[in-house]
């Protein structure tokens with residue numbers, strides 16, 4: 001069975017790998033055998049050190065993914081260093097909170113650009129490379145708000161709903177090319193992204209009461225799903241959005 005999930009010799013490009021869910025995914029992929037290209041606007045020094053401690057190759061690639069201009073230089077740099085990309089994890093993302101009646105165009109564009117536009121063009125650039133090689137795995141990070149409306153996060157909900165749609169579109173186009181495109185929808189995971197919610201006593205209590213597992217998720221909780229979707233264990237899984245949510249959606 002371990003062979004099904006073995007990522008030895010594979011190269012995974014993980015965006016936003018310095019912290020939170022991205023770091024959890026990078027470490028899980030490395031534990032399964034993958035080398036890691038850790039991309040993001042902050043240096044992923046801790047992640048790179050931890051991956052190297054596991055005996056895998058890891059390199060840091062600085063890229064501000066708020067602009068599509070960063071995409072091709074990043075992909076070229078990773079291919080230059082590693083020679084190939086077998087797995088792309090589109091994890092980098094931001095959130096802006098305000099009532100819909102007050103929401104600004106700046107908060108709309110910032111979230112849509114990073115969470116959806118850059119994600120698509122990274123899929124396109126790495127997808128071209130994977131199609132040429134006849135294989136590859138793309139894992140996009142979606143959200144509960146791929147399925148639900150949420151509150152006070154209009155651009156985030158729009159972007160993550162878009163991630164779900166794009167994941168299915170790309171799966172349709174690239175399944176016959178040997179490229180699997182799927183997504184993980186994390187539930188409420190304790191990271192910087194959710195620090196404001198965790199710090200809000202009322203919202204924190206409401207969220208905890210709604211999670212059947214009775215706890216916030218940890219970035220490590222996302223790692224197993226990422227290994228599954230990055231490995232040959234999921235070769236016939238296409239366009240799926242895998243909720244890892246402690247039961248939130250089942251409630």
Ligand code: NAP
Nearest residue numbers: 016020021041042064065066091092093188189191192193
């Ligand atoms: P996080 O701790 O805030 O991490 C976000 C990551 O994205 C960081 O590495 C961040 O880099 C990077 N990033 C943001 N803007 C970037 C940019 N312009 N260029 C390059 N990198 C950028 O949040 P997280 O909770 O781990 O979130 C990771 C992903 O999971 C996001 O897509 C988020 O929407 C999604 N998600 C999170 C939850 C949750 O409950 N936490 C639930 C569902 C989905 P810096 O450190 O430099 O800012």
